Amino acid sequence: MPARLFDRQEVLRLVEQDMAQLVEVLPRASYEQAHLPGAVHIGLRELDEEAPRQLDTRRPVIVYCADQLCDLSPRAAARLRQLGFSRVYDYMPGKADWLAAGMPTEGQAVSAPLAGDVADRNVPLSTVDQPLDDALDMLDETGHRFAVVVDDEEVIVGLLYHEDAAAGSEGRVGDAMRPGPTTVRADAPLAALLERMTRADVAAVPVTDPEGRLLGLLEREHLEQAVARLPETAEG
Incomplete structure (x- = not known):
């Protein structure tokens, strides 16, 4: 079963120390507006084709979607395990948690200041x-x-x-x-x-x-x- 992450600081640690790969599985429009730094976009239906092409099976993968009620990231994490990715994490609180904490982002919305x-x-x-x-x-x-x-x-x-x-x-x-x-x-x-x-x-x-x-x-x-x-x- 993929590991669940609830701590955004642990997400940062895995990315910085273990070279984890970030994957957003929300619709592309949401990804383009704002996403975690360095994250790639792979939709749920594109995983079988795009994951082997864009991701390294030897490195950890962290998937995320909107929030803890969104089921896209747990489904994506389960499928990645089946595709041969051994270290898969599901960042359960998702992008809502990241944005609400004022963490850095990339995307079209970055230029608009927030609270x-x-x-x-x-x-x-x-x-x-x-x-x-x-x-x-x-x-x-x-x-x-x-x-x-x-x-x-x-x-x-x-x-x-x-x-x-x-x-x-x-x-x-x-x-x-x-x-x-x-x-x-x-x-x-x-x-x-x-x-x-x-x-x-x-x-x-x-x-x-x-x-x-x-x-x-x-x-x-x-x-x-x-x-x-x-x-x-x-x-x-």
Whole structure:
């Protein structure tokens, strides 16, 4: 049975260290829009003819499709085993997981910036147990209006606004933070995201990976500037 991969970092390791070959089995139009770096396109019905021609049976092969509910990659992995490929992996979370984590891609869509591309990666971090006056000093020193409150694994648990920290300077960050903030994926289109933030009157949103870990922070005023610079064909 082909091995299942759930960790995108393991995909990277296999490609970089074991020279694994990446194969996307989604329709060609999806592949041409965006695909994992170095991946080749082989449709499910083309495997018998194209796999022996394009792939090396001596090297590992990683196949992927849209997401964990898509059955194309497990079917492709099973067929590759029958065709003589001994080290076959199915990247189960697929391209949706890769894009949502802001990982590098190739394809036609690369030129259009997404949420993960414009998010501030140097946002101040805080914890629920940090004294509020320390967090306030950090915000003042960095000039930021927000700190992202995270746990030990940098999973987001809240947002701390400068005005909230200033109003409750005697307590802890957990007492003043705004819990459960709305987050967005790294592959969110900018114009649509700005429309949502404006409609909901949201000043900032954290950008997270699929595990809820922080990738960066998007403030609405900065997003407005990024959208204003977009060519008309890239908006939305």
